[in-house]
Amino acid sequence: MSARFATLEVGQQIGTRTIDVTRQDLVRYAGASGDLNPIHWNQSFAEGVGLPGVIAHGMFTMGASVQLVTDWCGDPAAVVDYQTRFTKPVVVEDTTARPGEPGAVVEVTGTVGALDAERSTARIDLTVTYGGQKVLVKAQAVVRLP
Amino acid sequence: MTIDPDLQGRSYPAGEIYSVGREAIRDFARAVKATHAAHFDVDAAVALGHADLVAPPTFAIVVAQRADAQLIADPSAGIDFTRVVHADQRFVHHRPIVAGDELVAELHVDQVRAMGGGAMITTRAEISTVDGIHTATTTSSLLVRGEDQ
Numbered sequence: 001m002s003a004r005f006a007t008l009e010v011g012q013q014i015g016t017r018t019i020d021v022t023r024q025d026l027v028r029y030a031g032a033s034g035d036l037n038p039i040h041w042n043q044s045f046a047e048g049v050g051l052p053g054v055i056a057h058g059m060f061t062m063g064a065s066v067q068l069v070t071d072w073c074g075d076p077a078a079v080v081d082y083q084t085r086f087t088k089p090v091v092v093e094d095t096t097a098r099p100g101e102p103g104a105v106v107e108v109t110g111t112v113g114a115l116d117a118e119r120s121t122a123r124i125d126l127t128v129t130y131g132g133q134k135v136l137v138k139a140q141a142v143v144r145l146p
Numbered sequence: 147m148t149i150d151p152d153l154q155g156r157s158y159p160a161g162e163i164y165s166v167g168r169e170a171i172r173d174f175a176r177a178v179k180a181t182h183a184a185h186f187d188v189d190a191a192v193a194l195g196h197a198d199l200v201a202p203p204t205f206a207i208v209v210a211q212r213a214d215a216q217l218i219a220d221p222s223a224g225i226d227f228t229r230v231v232h233a234d235q236r237f238v239h240h241r242p243i244v245a246g247d248e249l250v251a252e253l254h255v256d257q258v259r260a261m262g263g264g265a266m267i268t269t270r271a272e273i274s275t276v277d278g279i280h281t282a283t284t285t286s287s288l289l290v291r292g293e294d295q
Binding site: 019025028029031032033034035049058059060062063064066067069070071075076077079080081082083084085086141 | 170173174176177178179180181182184185194196200201202203204207208211212228231232233234235236237238239242285
């Protein structure tokens with residue numbers, strides 16, 4: 001599907017997504033991104049630096065959340081600006097022994113926050129929560145649409 | 147370790163070239179659970195008007211964090227990596243990153259603010275192709291926690 005600028009209204013919801021996260025996902029992200037900080041894969045190291053457990057890379061959560069926007073608008077290259085603040089960590093439980101069971105569940109909702117007719121862009125505001133609390137704040141993706 | 151207050155305004159010139167490969171794009175896309183065909187299938191990317199596979203919107207972090215590593219590894223900056231927390235991130239894309247791009251990043255330390263016993267450091271990576279086409283500007287704020295935080 002692909003979104004068209006003329007059909008959009010501020011306040012309109014673009015959809016929702018549920019992201020299941022496992023420790024394996026974090027190892028995969030660490031490898032793909034080159035961010036090998038052990039707080040994202042080693043329990044004792046994470047606890048040793050005062051964290052409640054292994055936490056997801058903020059960039060994993062940011063990167064996975066924007067997929068709602070790219071799938072909605074139909075072209076990943078339409079995302080011309082994307083920003084967020086990282087406020088709370090996503091603690092990922094070790095479910096290695098229980099295959100198929102997520103270690104954390106992140107919920108994403110997207111809403112049209114602003115429209116710029118001159119530039120034909122829409123600002124999509126993402127609400128990203130884990131355990132009922134916002135983990136990303138001011139998560140905004142600006143997309144250029146036909 | 148203390149953060150060098152004169153860090154603000156410092157720049158690090160473009161380091162090694164990052165060659166954007168198709169498999170790197172596919173691996174990164176899988177890692178952020180992206181399923182859009184333009185990340186995996188060259189024909190699908192070309193059908194959308196792109197030269198090759200399109201990188202996901204946050205792929206530039208790979209290039210930006212390599213540039214940040216120069217700063218973190220610089221002993222004169224005084225940053226203890228084990229105390230760094232990512233506070234915010236922004237990507238502005240001037241043109242999409244596609245497979246085949248040869249990228250370089252110039253790093254700028256835009257702001258250093260004391261925060262308790264630590265500091266908030268804002269860096270900006272200007273990413274361009276080796277041919278000088280500006281592709282992306284990424285901005286990151288890193289909170290370096292103080293000893294008592």
